[in-house]
Amino acid sequence: MTRVLMIEENHALTESVGLQCLEQGIATRMAAAFCDGVRQLLETPVSLIIVSSSLVPVSPRELAKHLDTLAPGVPVVVHVDAAQTVDEQVRFELEGFRVVREPFDVHELLAKGETPARRGAPSPAAAAAALEVLCR
Numbered sequence: 121m122t123r124v125l126m127i128e129e130n131h132a133l134t135e136s137v138g139l140q141c142l143e144q145g146i147a148t149r150m151a152a153a154f155c156d157g158v159r160q161l162l163e164t165p166v167s168l169i170i171v172s173s174s175l176v177p178v179s180p181r182e183l184a185k186h187l188d189t190l191a192p193g194v195p196v197v198v199h200v201d202a203a204q205t206v207d208e209q210v211r212f213e214l215e216g217f218r219v220v221r222e223p224f225d226v227h228e229l230l231a232k233g234e235t236p237a238r239r240g241a242p243s244p245a246a247a248a249a250a251l252e253v254l255c256r
Contacts, residue, residue: 123147123164124233127157127171128199137170140226155255161190162247168233169196173208178254180215186250195233199224 124141128134129152138148149164151157154175161169169191176183176198187196198212202222209219218232 123149123166124168124170124230125149125151125157125160125164125166127151127154127169127175129153129172129175137226137229141230144230146230158190158251158254161187162251166191166194168230169194170199170229170233171196172199172201173204173212174201177256180212180217182253184215184217186254189246189250197229197232199229 124137124146126134126137126148128137128150131152134148134150134152138150141148146167149157149160149166151160154171154177157169157171169187178186184196187194195218197218197220200209200212200219200221209221212219220229220232
């Protein structure tokens with residue numbers, strides 16, 4: 121794993137995770153807004169995407185489809201707030217996302233994303249369509 125994209129509005133959490141990743145030699149890109157994070161996927165290849173469930177603007181099924189278009193084969197870990205119901209966690213797990221609940225250990229988070237990722241770039245048309253849906 122070489123680079124992580126973390127889409128999270130909690131600045132203290134992103135900073136903490138980012139520093140712990142750097143200690144392990146893993147670069148971290150950060151975005152406080154979902155749309156900004158999605159746009160970063162087009163600029164920089166990542167090995168893992170971490171996203172707060174509270175920032176996801178579409179259903180888990182749509183999210184899976186569009187992220188696979190923008191970042192084929194890149195594992196996605198959804199961070200679920202401790203106050204959210206287990207149903208919220210299960211909705212994401214049913215679509216194939218790895219889920220961590222707060223509080224979590226960074227090692228646990230990184231372990232969830234350690235699966236081989238296939239490489240590929242989205243076509244410009246597919247990327248534009250995915251951005252249109254995700255950044256409404």
